[in-house]
Amino acid sequence: MRVDDLPEIRQLSLFRSMSEASFADLMKAAYLQNFPAQVDLLNEGDNADFLFFVVEGCVELYANANGREGVLALVRPVGSFILAAILEDSVYLMSARTSEKSRILMIPAQNVRDAFESDDRFARSIVLELSGYFRAVVKEYKDLRLRTGVERLANRLLKYHQAQGAPGFVELPCDKKILASILGMTPENLSRAFGTLKPYGVDVVGKKVVLGDLESLSVLAKPNPLIDDPAT
Amino acid sequence: MRVDDLPEIRQLSLFRSMSEASFADLMKAAYLQNFPAQVDLLNEGDNADFLFFVVEGCVELYANANGREGVLALVRPVGSFILAAILEDSVYLMSARTSEKSRILMIPAQNVRDAFESDDRFARSIVLELSGYFRAVVKEYKDLRLRTGVERLANRLLKYHQAQGAPGFVELPCDKKILASILGMTPENLSRAFGTLKPYGVDVVGKKVVLGDLESLSVLAKPNPLIDDPAT
């Protein structure tokens, strides 16, 4: 594939300060592929052979244990995943599947590690990328440990509201089933949680949600920048 | 303080491949201090002014939200904490307090960032350190999401058993109260969880635990290297 097919990749903070040569090497080795929905891209426990980027569509990261399954995160354009496994030359800790028809960029692990060794700027960009990842998981962990299901939903809605910028209105980024799993609850429980939030001005029709009383919703949610703010 | 006071610091994977000069610079700026038990070293939300190392003793990382508190991890010698906040020049996401009398090494954040910019080997060591952190939190997150309290306890016991190497015997690394919080449950619940494990050969007296039937305990716990193995 051609480097200039994907200017948005070059502009990612991960690659922006990389040398022209290293970037070209990486892209030469890379694959750009289209996948239908519901295709497994990798399974936890597999050797980390590729670094992935979602160019179009959406990917779910999920995991299984003790007979249960949970979605840990959604990745949307242009986001990467499983960078840490690549660098440690180890196995994936999460599985990944497309949740929509998606366009995926795959870079062989060895090429990434070579570039990491040879390109100093790239190595430093990776540090910032990983710090961001790390802090994001810590926030998710705190969210799960310190909040009830209803609180998690309320805060998630406020977060989407902030991100989407439409006053009093939110569009859910995925099916309620997947949203439930991301929030660490069952679909039934999510449905009831929306019911619980109705007195706080939350009205849901399909993926469209009206937040009619941000004031009282915030009182319930107690949003916390150290959990909910993607920037901090 | 003198560099050669702390040969074990120099030997950390984070510093091992660092240039002599950069390391000396860092250590010149560093503070080595003794703290009694139960002293708060930093609070979540504070600016990240120092990178910390536990040289002796033990530190709890914990967090608060929505009126609840949870211990997220214990750090023992020689471990670092809050590296990611330093690199992002941001605020701490977790609070830290000594849980025993402890000896703490503190390096000013700016010096760490300077060394990160000037020393290529150091920058790369940080990547591996952060990958390890990241993967550790992902494992904790999976543990919490995908297992019940009793399962988490059983797996934690098996993990300590593995680490300590004494067949059929485990010594708890902290008070049960703190262990409970680490496992994401109340002290009462931990007590009951130990009770539940009695038929599986688990006998507790104080911090001493006998694992009398590893076979059946494992059947219950279903240990999973992608959660429990510190190495993967």
Next chain:
DNA sequence: CGGTCGGTTGAAGCTAATCAATTAGAGTGG
């Protein structure tokens, strides 16, 4: 000897998962 704190135990209540049944919607083929 009294006090504090860690730990345990019991009872009650709450949160969330499970099981079961039903409804709503999206997509398919006649």
Next chain:
DNA sequence: CCACTCTAATTGATTAGCTTCAACCGACCG
């Protein structure tokens, strides 16, 4: 265009897991 089908989503009833509150025991310490 409409019946048919499949899955998402909702709702109710029940159960499991966990927390909370309260009482109590025992060890350590002033």
